[in-house]
Amino acid sequence: MADQKIFSGPRIRRIRNAKGLTQTAMAEGLAISPSYLNLIERNQRPLTVQLILKLASVYKIDPHELQGEAKGSISALREVFGDPLLSGELPGDQELIELAEAAPNASAAMVKLFRAYREQAERLSDLNELLAREGRATALSGARLPVDEVHEIFERRPNHFxxxxxxxxxxxxxxDPGDDLFGALKAWLKREYGIVVKVLPVATMPNWRR
Known part of the structure; x- marks a missing residue:
C-alpha cells in the first residue's frame, strides 16, 4: 500500500455516514483535523498507511475495503459507454472512477439497465433475422431503437399520411360540427358509445393537462 496512492474519499464518506458520524467526530477518532478529513473525502488527499491502520483499528474496517472496490464497476461502466448509442460520450478513466466510487448504487443500476437494453437489442436482432429468413426483411438493426424507425417514417412523409x-x-x-367541433365530438361519443365527456377546471388535476 505504501507504493500506491489510495484515494478513497467516497468510501470514507459512506463509512462515516453509515456510522452516523460528523466529520468532526470521525476526525477526532482518527486523531486528524476535520479539514484534513474533508480533503480526504473529496479525494484531494490520499490515505496514508498510518491512517488506513487507524481506520481498521478504530472502526473495525478491513483495509482491503479501502482499495480496488470500484475496479469491477469501472470495467462495467466502460462497457456501457462503449455502446454505439453513446459513441463519443466515453468519460476518461478518472471520471469513471469518480462515478463508480461516488455513486456505486447508481452505477450498478446504470450497468443493469444497459445490460437489459442490450438483451432487448439482441432479441430485436434475432427477430430481424427470423423475418428476413421468412422473406419479410426489415431495416431494423440491433444498434438502433424502434423509435428511430418511427422518426424516419415521419421524416420521409413530412407528417402527412x-x-x-x-x-x-x-x-x-x-x-357536421359547424362551429362547435368539441360539442359535436361529445354528442357523437354519447350517441354511439354512451360515453359522457365532462370538462373540468385545470386545477382539478394540475399535473395532467391532457
Missing part, C-alpha cells in the same frame, strides 16, 4: 387525412375528412363530414 393520406389515409389518415381522408379518414379525418370523412369523420368531420359525418359529425
Amino acid at each position: 393520406t389515409a389518415l387525412e381522408e379518414e379525418a375528412e370523412a369523420f368531420t363530414a359525418l359529425l
